[in-house]
Amino acid sequence: MPGASQPVGRRERNKQLKLDRITAAAHELFAERGIDEVTTQQIADKADIGTGTLFLYAKTKGELLLLVQNSLYAEALERGRADAENIPETLDAVMAIVRPVVECNRTQVDNGRVYLREMVFGDPAEPHHHEALTITGQTEQAVTAVLRRDARVSEADAATTARVVSAVMFLAMAASVNVAASVDEILRDIREQIAVLLRR
Known part of the structure; x- marks a missing residue:
């Protein structure tokens, strides 16, 4: 059917899920402690990803x-x-x-x-x-x-x-x-x- 949107592939869904986890983890930690008291490692741990993966979504x-x-x-x-x-x-x-x-x-x-x-x-x-x-x-x-x-x-x-x-x-x-x-x-x-x- 022309004009119908293509379904989102598994890879894109996985990327979005990781981004959502990172965003939620960073939001919670920043709100609790403030940016100066939170490390990228803590955010990665809370999002259950590696720091290398984290830096693919945000470098700092x-x-x-x-x-x-x-x-x-x-x-x-x-x-x-x-x-x-x-x-x-x-x-x-x-x-x-x-x-x-x-x-x-x-x-x-x-x-x-x-x-x-x-x-x-x-x-x-x-x-x-x-x-x-x-x-x-x-x-x-x-x-x-x-x-x-x-x-x-x-x-x-x-x-x-x-x-x-x-x-x-x-x-x-x-x-x-x-x-x-x-x-x-x-x-x-x-x-x-x-x-x-x-x-x-």
Whole structure:
């Protein structure tokens, strides 16, 4: 039958099962102990694979963190987009997008900060880094869409403003001075900066 999808072969299924085990093991260990307290050997042992096999899926611990966190960030962004759709006020709608991303980042503070560092300084051609940057771009697109609700705001201005919002959010989450800050404190800081930006 033309157009019917081909069944996934055994080799591909096995690869996906290994990737799922690696992701689950890394997620559990990183959540329990934080990235700095977990070794790749521990992740491999928990996933019941050899370290050589582990490195076929992620070359470093940072890439493993990206593998785990990317799906969590993508889910957070989708929640934020859905919430923003029902909020007419621009600042509140932007913050509806920002909130779940910040909450995701602060679930385990050290992991969140390392994730941001890996995203910025990692190789953008590496698939997990590329995916993280794609999520950042999607976040900016979601903010752009909110800003474009105002017909007076051009596409170019909305996109530029969204990039500034992204930078504000990134710095608030990554800054050393905010290591001990609560989610609400970080969100309040972000909101104050975005409010000034939107008043221009």
